[in-house]
Amino acid sequence: MDMDSVIGRQRVSPRRKPVHLNPPAPAPRNRTVPVRGRLSLFTRGRFSRFPLVGAAKGSDGPGSTPRAAAPRPGHSARTAGIAAAAVVAALLSLGAAGGIPARYRAPARVVLHEEPSSREILSRFVSPELGDETDGGPGFEMPPLPVTLAVSTYVVRPGDALSSIAARHGVNLDTLISMNGITDARRIRAGTRLRIPNLSGIVHVVARGESVGSLASRYGVSPTALLDANDLGSAVIRPGQTLFIPGARMSATDLKKALGELVAWPVRGPLSSYFGYRPNPFTGIRQFHNAIDIVAPEGTPVRSAMDGRVADTGYNAIYGNYVILTHPEGYQTLYGHLSKVSVKRGASVQQGTILGAVGTTGYSTGPHLHFSVFKKGSAVDPLKLLK
Template identity: 45%
Template sequence: MDMDSVIVGQRIHRRQKPVRIIPSANAFIYTRDNSASRRAERREPVTIANQRPGRRAPAFRWPQFVAQRLSRPSANGAGSGVAAIAPVSLLRAAAAFRQNAAGLGQPNPAGLSGRASQASRLRRIALLAGCALLVILAGAWLIMPVRPAPAVEIGKLELPAPLNLDTYLLEMFRPAEPDSSAPAGELPVMLDTFDYRVAANDTLEAIGRRFGIRVETLISLNTIRDVRRLQAGAILHIPNLDGIIHTVKPGDSLAALARNYDKSIYDLVDVNDLDSEVLSPNQVLFIPGARLPEVELQRALGTLVAWPLTGRISSPFGYRNSPITGVRQFHGGLDIVGPRNTPIGAAMNGRVAETGYSAIYGNFVILTHHDGYQTLYAHLSSIQVRSGQSLSQGTVVGLLGSTGLSTGPHLHFGFYRNGRALDPISMLPRR
């Protein structure tokens, strides 16, 4: 039996060298690794032109083909067609069918070789392996224990793990908390004042506490020379921020004032609502946050000069009859009587300019103070300071005595400015 009797309706011409088999549109030829496959490579390709005219090529199915061939009567008319088919050929055909059916489950597309089918199978295997890996990773993530999100610090926001979108958005858009290290109150951008009428028994210190303003601010803004003379019914200007008044002098500039008071030019311009940086002499400016010099504050409070000794005044400032000679002459100080060796305190802050002994004043000490002021302490029994020493108000400069021209223990206290004698009573606080 030859292959023409097996493949019905197909015309195959033998060729001497193998050619590529091109299946027709309605039939498929499966390659085989056995001798039947090698014989098929030497056949002429099956085309529609080789089919019989007017006959449609049947679908190529191995089981149906085998069933039809087995049911066909033999050539000699005896029995079924089983004896007409070589057992070896049927076995090879069945083996080829199983081999191709065990592949991808469908025939190879037209024009693809066995190598292309193998590459397709490898791609499917790789795809299945990738999908399995993703499933494994997803399962591991789902069974992973959930840990609480770490604490979030403002300014160093980090995404919690696992991500909670609601918490993240709340932290991102939460308003910033105020800085506790910042100053308690920011300076207003412009000075504003209101009037206050002083009531009976009011003090400047009590008024300042009531409105949250320093005493020195009220002194400067209202040009108070002596707070002890504040009277009921007086009108005070109460500002909305602390600071002092500065009267512009020739040559002053905003840059110089800002440098002297350690402020910015913009603060001075904003607070005083200036239209220009050019200043005029006698122009009044408010310096925000500035402090009064200690001397001016002490003068207004009445504490600039302190009594060096508490005692009776035996001889005032001015002309008098000398207790030694009886001659009328000028007395350039104040005599204060007290017990011998009573401590004598410095009337003001200052520096020791001179110490020594005089035939008239006995043991003496001269102190130099601000603005050309000087004080003299005479008739001391002993000196307790040295030249060049800096002193604060109340520091003991010596002990009360009766050295020099003296009729008894007393202190001669002199007050000078630029070398001219002043009445100490005009400088000392009332007692």
């Protein structure tokens, strides 16, 4: 058997130059390079410019293994660059889709401050996506730390005043008064030991029916702050229990009373009669006098001793022209023997408002002011309240 009978009349394709992966110059449009043999079917038309994978430069004969085309120099570097660009694009698309927060920036390093703040550490290092407090944005608001009452002692020095002591320790004046149960600040002397709290507030004794919620609502503080200040493990309180109400203030009446400023002199002058029993100036019979008589020239302005409201005005056979005022905390004041009345019923007055003028109307021996103070209907010695 000879070779011609095996291969017949098949024509062996001559060896051709290999086709490059990226030709240096693209062929003109619609121009094809015909290839003889079996490869011509795949290299016509639209595929004429692209090599076949694994295409051989030629063959040495039937059954021979084709030789792969050698890659063009620089192909490996170009492929690596394209792959890196693809990875970056994939990461960016993943961030835009929400896979990785696009705004997230990991801190370069964590710096521990000398005085670490849990608020700063949490907001800047644990949750950087919440923003930095110092960048002007909304940031992250941490709740205030709980504060528990702590008390120190201060000994009053010569020349000290309650207001200066309170300012020196960073608390309100009424806090100092309430904490020490001061009823008359004028009696504080050098050597007195004062209890100084570490925060402003007042002392409250729990009454029957009161609760943490009602006290918080009454004084305008949060129940949590009240519990924290008193280091209470539960909201159960009992009558008679002493609590410190953080941030609460004394009423203006109680503060003025403690400072000796609750009642101001309605008129200045010598006293002709005091509060208590005395002989009646007309009959000589010993009677109780529920006021003080202040001598002053007729026509001298009479001023309101306290803030309040005009409850009544008129004329009485004993007190002559009179004015009655009502005040907070159940106080009332009476001004008698006036020569004239300058206010009307229902009007609001401030301490020092002119009510009328000194006179001698009614049951009187001469120009003077009959001045009475009542607390919840009972007469009180004005001298104990006047500043």
